[in-house]
Amino acid sequence: MAKKILVLGGGVGGVVAAKKLAERLRGRADFEITIINDTDYYLLPPLLVNIALGDLDPAQAQLPLSMLAKRGVRYVKANITKVDPENRTVETDKGKFTYDYLIASLGIENDFKTYNLGVGYHNFSLDGALKLREALRSFSGGNVVVFTPEPIYRCGVYPFEIVGQLDTVFRKRGIRDKVNITLIHPFEKPIQPLGPEAAKITMEVFKQKGINYVGNARPVEVDDKNKTVVITSDKVKYDLLIVVPPARLPKPFEGTSLVVDTPMGKWTAANVYTGRSPKFDDVYLPGEHSMPTIGLPTAGVPVHFTALASAGAIAGEILGQPIDPAQINAMTCAMDYGELGLMFNCDIKLDMNNNKANWMGSCYSILTSPLGKLIKDVFYKTWLKTTM
Structure with a gap:
């Protein structure tokens, strides 16, 4: 049978x-x-x-x-x-x-109910991506806030990428001087799980691009009436809100x-x-x-x-x-920060006794170049074409 x-x-x-x-x-x-x-x-x-x-x-x-x-x-x-x-x-x-x-x-499951995230834009579904595309096309200036309330969400590097990509998009449109970009995130330092080298490079990119990073943030809610993201230590105003929903x-x-x-x-x-x-x-x-x-x-x-x-x-x-x-023994993370691409490799050791894959603390840069962005684009498009 x-x-x-x-x-x-x-x-x-x-x-x-x-x-x-x-x-x-x-x-x-x-x-x-x-x-x-x-x-x-x-x-x-x-x-x-x-x-x-x-x-x-x-x-x-x-x-x-x-x-x-x-x-x-x-x-x-x-x-x-x-x-x-x-x-x-x-x-x-x-x-x-x-x-x-x-x-x-x-x-x-993407959780948009907690923290009132449903009032923001996102690209965690096809419908969400299309709505965000229209919002970006009609945006002419103001405060853009990317709000990541919890540390577990789909694609850990995404919030750090999107702010760099938005900087590039607004520069190409000639409105960057009219836009303030802020990333609110629970990590004390950006992209912290990949280690101090990744955090240092990312902070340098943010400084160069004029991106504000609010780290170690403890979320309360999105107050859509007053257009603010409320965290325990501050209230951040927005004109365009992009949310990163927690994973459930x-x-x-x-x-x-x-x-x-x-x-x-x-x-x-x-x-x-x-x-x-x-x-x-x-x-x-x-x-x-x-x-x-x-x-x-x-x-x-x-x-x-x-x-x-x-x-x-x-x-x-x-x-x-x-x-x-033939389970995973290494993980390569490619990041698109706009004009710049980063590639980090993390060696993974499987701990069978504790049923864990240990990789934090073993990540290192293998490329910091515009070429990294191209490699990422080619990888995903090639992967899609060869999947079926």
Whole structure:
């Protein structure tokens, strides 16, 4: 009987895992791979900022999930409502699905309710990016505030990039002298997890560009009536507010035994080496919703590698071969600060005893040049073209 592999989520983790499994198993085993997602397309999240800044059209940042059919992967458009690992079922608005193996990579929920962030603009969805694009096109001057209230959000470098990119956009439009740019962030120093070298370079860029950094900020709320961001130590006025919503656990996992309480909130538990659930041998969780529990950032690169590891583990079991997940051992972070591009590498050591990926304190610069921006652009656009 064919092994039923159910993949939840049509983002980086789900697509990478489905593609890898199909490649490993085709012609070697009897299997069925089904991927469930709530949209018809795969969208590369890092390119949302390019859409917001007017550099890309939406069609250039997405691919139809139906393209996976050529690899033998069935696609179903549905809203996932509940994961039930005890009964090996997943509930959706199109009915229930059963599985022999489950790979769930559902990203994170963006929390716009806490701190009243819903009154600001953002680029954490396609609709949000398009609205931000229109707001930027009509903006003629004043106070621009980028507000990041909590330290866990999608793509940790984004707030530090966007302020540099906005500086460049406003300079090209000839209105930079009419704009005041401020970044409010919980880190004492910008991009602090990447270490003192990254923080120093970023602070120098901010100084050169005239960007204000309000660090170690403790958020209270956004007061839209008075157009101010309220933190415990100050009130910052804005004319254009761009928000970075905190990441939360996706709703289909709520109340399930896949979730654990951590000092960073409730997240799904996963093995750092394979992405497997510690409670269910048939469930793998290579999504952003597992990254805080294993010490990795809520970002695409660690999800990509964990998805490959999960696919490798499942294929090994089905084929009766040794499991060789080839999990992440380094992470390269490319940053676009406008005219300048930075590339930092972080060596990663997996601590199997404590189920953690240790990388903080092992990051170093490998490039500080306009070339870094080009490399980042080429990487993402090439990755999108070769994904399916």
